[in-house]
Amino acid sequence: MDESALERYFDESIIHDSNFVLEEELELQGPRRVLSSTPSAQRPSQLAPKSRATGRSGDDLDLSFLPDELGGQNGPGFSSTGVLTCSQAVPPETKVPNDGAAGGGSDPVEERPEAPELSQDSGVSLDCSALASAAARPLQRTPAAELSTAASPFCVMTPMTPMTPMTPVTEGSGIVPQLQNIVSTVTLGCPLDLKFIARQARNAEYNPKRFAAVIMRIREPRTTALIFSSGKMVCTGAKSEEESRLAARKYARVVQKLGFSARFLEFKIQNMVASCDVCFPIRLEGLVLTHQQFSSYEPELFPGLIYRMVKPRIVLLIFVSGKVVLTGAKERAEIYEAFENIYPILKGFRKHLLFLPLKGRVWLH
Amino acid sequence: MSASSLPFPVIVPMLRVPILKPMFLPFPFSLWPRTLLPPLFLRPTVVKFPPTPCRLTASVAVVVNPGLDRSDISYSRTTAVTRKPCVNLIQGLERVKEISRILRVRREIEELALTYYKQAYEHETFLHVTLQRKEILGGCCVLASCRQQRWPITVGTISCLLNGDPAAVGEVYQEMIKVLNIQAPTFSVTDVMEAHCQEYKVSPGHVPEELAEDSKGLTKRAIALVELAADSWIVTGRQPLPIMMAAVYLAWQSLKPNAQRLKMSLEKFCKLAKVQKSKTAGTRITEMKGMLYKLGKEIPWYKEVLTPDNVVSLVGDVLQHRFSLLRRALKSHELSLLEKCPAGQVNPSSAETSSSSDVSEDAGQTPVKSSVNAEKEKQGRDGDESLKSPSEESNPQTQELTQNWGKRVLFAPPCVVNAKRKRAERPPLHVTGDEEISDSEIESYIRTPQEARDFAMMQEKLFTSNNESS
Numbered sequence: 048m049d050e051s052a053l054e055r056y057f058d059e060s061i062i063h064d065s066n067f068v069l070e071e072e073l074e075l076q077g078p079r080r081v082l083s084s085t086p087s088a089q090r091p092s093q094l095a096p097k098s099r100a101t102g103r104s105g106d107d108l109d110l111s112f113l114p115d116e117l118g119g120q121n122g123p124g125f126s127s128t129g130v131l132t133c134s135q136a137v138p139p140e141t142k143v144p145n146d147g148a149a150g151g152g153s154d155p156v157e158e159r160p161e162a163p164e165l166s167q168d169s170g171v172s173l174d175c176s177a178l179a180s181a182a183a184r185p186l187q188r189t190p191a192a193e194l195s196t197a198a199s200p201f202c203v204m205t206p207m208t209p210m211t212p213m214t215p216v217t218e219g220s221g222i223v224p225q226l227q228n229i230v231s232t233v234t235l236g237c238p239l240d241l242k243f244i245a246r247q248a249r250n251a252e253y254n255p256k257r258f259a260a261v262i263m264r265i266r267e268p269r270t271t272a273l274i275f276s277s278g279k280m281v282c283t284g285a286k287s288e289e290e291s292r293l294a295a296r297k298y299a300r301v302v303q304k305l306g307f308s309a310r311f312l313e314f315k316i317q318n319m320v321a322s323c324d325v326c327f328p329i330r331l332e333g334l335v336l337t338h339q340q341f342s343s344y345e346p347e348l349f350p351g352l353i354y355r356m357v358k359p360r361i362v363l364l365i366f367v368s369g370k371v372v373l374t375g376a377k378e379r380a381e382i383y384e385a386f387e388n389i390y391p392i393l394k395g396f397r398k399h400l401l402f403l404p405l406k407g408r409v410w411l412h
Numbered sequence: 413m414s415a416s417s418l419p420f421p422v423i424v425p426m427l428r429v430p431i432l433k434p435m436f437l438p439f440p441f442s443l444w445p446r447t448l449l450p451p452l453f454l455r456p457t458v459v460k461f462p463p464t465p466c467r468l469t470a471s472v473a474v475v476v477n478p479g480l481d482r483s484d485i486s487y488s489r490t491t492a493v494t495r496k497p498c499v500n501l502i503q504g505l506e507r508v509k510e511i512s513r514i515l516r517v518r519r520e521i522e523e524l525a526l527t528y529y530k531q532a533y534e535h536e537t538f539l540h541v542t543l544q545r546k547e548i549l550g551g552c553c554v555l556a557s558c559r560q561q562r563w564p565i566t567v568g569t570i571s572c573l574l575n576g577d578p579a580a581v582g583e584v585y586q587e588m589i590k591v592l593n594i595q596a597p598t599f600s601v602t603d604v605m606e607a608h609c610q611e612y613k614v615s616p617g618h619v620p621e622e623l624a625e626d627s628k629g630l631t632k633r634a635i636a637l638v639e640l641a642a643d644s645w646i647v648t649g650r651q652p653l654p655i656m657m658a659a660v661y662l663a664w665q666s667l668k669p670n671a672q673r674l675k676m677s678l679e680k681f682c683k684l685a686k687v688q689k690s691k692t693a694g695t696r697i698t699e700m701k702g703m704l705y706k707l708g709k710e711i712p713w714y715k716e717v718l719t720p721d722n723v724v725s726l727v728g729d730v731l732q733h734r735f736s737l738l739r740r741a742l743k744s745h746e747l748s749l750l751e752k753c754p755a756g757q758v759n760p761s762s763a764e765t766s767s768s769s770d771v772s773e774d775a776g777q778t779p780v781k782s783s784v785n786a787e788k789e790k791q792g793r794d795g796d797e798s799l800k801s802p803s804e805e806s807n808p809q810t811q812e813l814t815q816n817w818g819k820r821v822l823f824a825p826p827c828v829v830n831a832k833r834k835r836a837e838r839p840p841l842h843v844t845g846d847e848e849i850s851d852s853e854i855e856s857y858i859r860t861p862q863e864a865r866d867f868a869m870m871q872e873k874l875f876t877s878n879n880e881s882s
Contacts, residue, residue: 107579247864250857265857268841286838292845300854326817328825331648332600339595347567348582350649367649368828 201306220390224382226371228284231290231316235278235299235309247305263298270294274302278309281317288316288379313369319376323386325369330396334365339393354389361385367391478713501533501547508550512874513575515554517563522559525550528592535591545584548576552585559596564603568653601642601652605635608656612685614664619684625664633663636731637700643738644703644823651692657682658696662704666727674724699826706822710740745822 061127064126241261245253251263251274260273270284270291280298285291295314304310331352344352351372354363364372371389376382422783438516528549532538538549551574558565568583571578585717590594609631617626637659641647659679665673678697684739688729698720705720707730715725730737818828859867 209511212856246868247859249859249863261696268843268854269838286840287843289843289845290841293843293847293849297844297849297854301857304854304858327647328645328828334600335598339597343586344598345567345582346649347651348578367645367825378680 090197096338152239152243183246207231213268220325220387222323222325222386222390224323224386225288226319226321226379226382228318228320229286229288230281230283230318231285231291231314232294233295233299234312234313235279235280235302235311237278237308237310238272239276239278239302239307239309241274241276244305249300250301263301264296264303265294265297265366266306268294274296288319318374319379319382320372321334321376321386322370322372322381324344325371325393327369328367328392328396329365329367329369329393333368333396334392350375356385356388359384365389418628469793481783488680500543501530501869504529504533504546507547508553511551512555514573515565515569516557517558518561519561521554521557521561524561525553528553528556528594529808531594532588532591537583537587537591544576545580548574548581548584549588550574551576552588555581555585555591556592556594556596559598561593562603564599564607566599566604566652601638601647601655602635604652605656606631607660609634609660610651611687612660613687614685620685622668622670623676623684625667629667630660630663633727633731634659637736639665639726639729640707640734641696641703645825646696646699646703648825649827650696653698654690654692657687657690657693658700659698660685662700662724662727663691665724669725669727703823706738706741707734710737738821742822749820750782 120229132308168343196293213341239260241255243254244263247252248263249263250265251261253261258273260275263272263274264270267369268285272283272284272295273281280295282291282295282298287293292314296311297313299309331344331346334352334354338354341356342352342354351364354365356363360375361373362375364374364387366372371386371393373382373385376385505526506527509522512525532549532553533546538546541549551570555565555567555570567578567581567659571581574581609627612627614618614623614625614628614630615627618624634656638655640649641655657678661678664681665676676684676696676747679689701720701723704723704727705718706728708714708718708723711726711729711733719728816828816831818824818831
């Protein structure tokens with residue numbers, strides 16, 4: 048289910064169920080929780096100053112109660128009176144290291160409460176069990192952005208049942224990285240006379256002083272090949288694995304036609320490069336703080352953040368515009384996997400508070 | 413058993429020298445009882461041959477020591493004396509000290525840098541590199557230790573000190589980090605801001621009274637401007653120096669926005685402050701003014717026409733009330749978007765949002781609850797980038813907005829707002845990789861014999877003419 052539909056769904060649920068009341072409860076610590084268990088009679092008066100939420104159409108959610116710092120703590124945040132409280136589930140597989148604070152050398156006081164939620168790839172279990180229609184169907188959201196900080200109104204809803212950390216159901220980003228370049232190598236199996244090739248072939252260039260290989264190009268698929276005198280060849284520029292293979296075969300055929308006993312041996316894809324656009328700006332400074340072990344962001348040297356993912360072993364270049372370049376893959380699946388891994392992390396830095404260790408300064412969105 | 417484990421230095425040469433004369437020994441050497449051999453016997457043992465004039469080659473010399481096995485030991489190992497520290501290492505350490513002293517860093521930083529340098533130097537990645545690279549390594553060690561100890565300096569400063577290319581410095585830095593396996597958190601622009609502001613010589617002693625500005629106030633305002641710029645995506649991914657320069661310039665202008673200051677261009681200001689002007693600072697100034705204009709528009713008590721040019725005088729007010737102005741700006745932006753799209757559909761506006769919602773959590777400000785609510789209502793349903801309603805597709809204006817999400821939001825990174833036109837993309841070929849390759853296609857890539865001959869002739873002509881001319 049896409050996000051806007053989910054959001055609309057929850058809006059309606061709030062409109063229709065008068066039991067639901069928005070509570071000032073995000074930090075699930077003892078003293079705060081007491082509030083949630085106050086009898087319902089008191090609640091309307093409590094909420095009067097911020098009331099507007101329930102009265103109007105469901106899209107107005109009063110989130111002014113959200114505290115300045117959100118503890119990422121989770122615990123069963125429910126009350127028997129059907130009061131909604133927000134809680135966050137920490138999925139067991141948090142890819143992101145939680146020691147962003149420690150490693151960063153940044154101010155630990157500020158970082159600590161925020162680091163967990165910044166670094167969590169958490170999902171919120173939203174269980175509108177009080178709703179007849181919902182039938183206690185837990186809905187989960189992976190993107191951390193949706194639940195952490197004040198950004199999303201849906202932080203506010205809580206399951207009636209105790210929260211247990213569940214594995215979040217990944218919705219999938221819906222974005223597919225497009226392959227831009229494939230580099231492959233082939234062994235032709237026989238020594239080649241590069242001068243001869245350069246003389247006989249129309250599409251070849253050879254400048255031994257500059258580079259010790261013939262640079263050959265074909266039109267379809269539009270690719271370039273480096274052909275070495277040892278009989279090894281590198282083929283670049285194809286947009287898919289099959290294209291690369293076809294192109295390599297064509298080059299081998301040209302060399303064959305020129306009179307060499309070339310064969311097509313050990314075709315192997317060495318590198319695949321893909322790119323995509325997540326369509327929202329990304330706070331690179333925040334990302335480098337929380338994912339320090341994997342990221343390197345030096346704006347003086349390069350405008351993008353270099354993220355070296357461990358599994359799969361892919362290097363991602365992440366830019367502030369939301370464009371992501373993935374490289375280093377030997378297989379297409381690695382690219383897709385890497386992107387699905389990074390997408391929730393990026394969403395977390397989309398509309399998110401960034402707490403940088405600068406004199407208590409808060410970087411917005 | 414190695415020679416070095418013996419209590420005395422043993423010289424055991426590995427000789428491949430033909431020994432022409434037979435050695436006359438009183439007693440066949442090999443028959444001497446081992447125990448009689450003195451332990452300090454240092455001469456190489458040679459297998460005794462019958463005294464015939466033959467060429468002997470002592471290919472290996474054996475340590476004679478009773479009870480020890482006669483394994484081969486190399487000369488270099490046995491003649492090794494305690495290694496003197498490498499001269500270049502010492503010089504490198506001195507250079508690291510120099511750099512630390514120039515930067516006037518704390519003692520701990522200097523010591524840490526020296527430790528890192530020693531460690532990195534010995535590693536194979538850096539042991540055999542050029543001296544220039546080793547010097548850059550020294551600078552990188554200082555940079556890493558400054559970062560770890562939170563002493564703000566930039567890569568640009570280090571590369572200036574080393575008289576090197578920042579790219580090379582960056583490269584060595586990345587390698588060094590990997591080798592030493594350390595983590596050094598980068599600085600943000602605001603960290604470095606204070607140090608940067610010190611460079612501007614516009615304090616009362618340096619310049620005439622009307623143009624002077626107290627450095628503390630200047631720094632404070634410049635930092636606030638940089639933070640605001642960061643919120644509007646002007647800072648991320650950009651070189652910090654032009655942004656800092658733009659912020660200081662605007663701060664200086666806005667602290668006393670009289671005609672004289674407003675008229676002064678960036679170049680003149682840099683000359684005044686005795687700093688080197690950066691070319692991109694001009695662009696940053698324009699971007700910052702644009703951002704300030706968007707916020708300044710929302711100031712309710714400013715009755716005159718506001719343009720990005722005359723916004724400098726309002727900077728003080730904008731900074732003071734920036735949070736509420738931000739909220740109002742977002743709200744009016746939302747409203748304007750709703751107006752553009754026909755009524756009857758909710759337009760989920762994308763990425764732009766949350767500053768208002770986040771704002772409510774900012775400590776120092778009193779959030780205006782009503783506007784916060786109103787905004788959250790509109791922004792609550794965002795997150796969905798694609799505009800799905802079909803009626804929007806028909807409207808060309810909204811279609812443009814759809815394609816470039818940067819134009820839809822109030823603040824977006826400038827590279828998105830001014831998106832370059834994409835190259836025409838190749839349609840993907842649907843091939844299996846195993847298709848038949850037509851001969852004609854391959855023939856088209858090969859020269860005809862006549863062509864080949866012409867080409868060869870032409871090459872020869874070129875070659876000879878080149879030879880003649882050169």
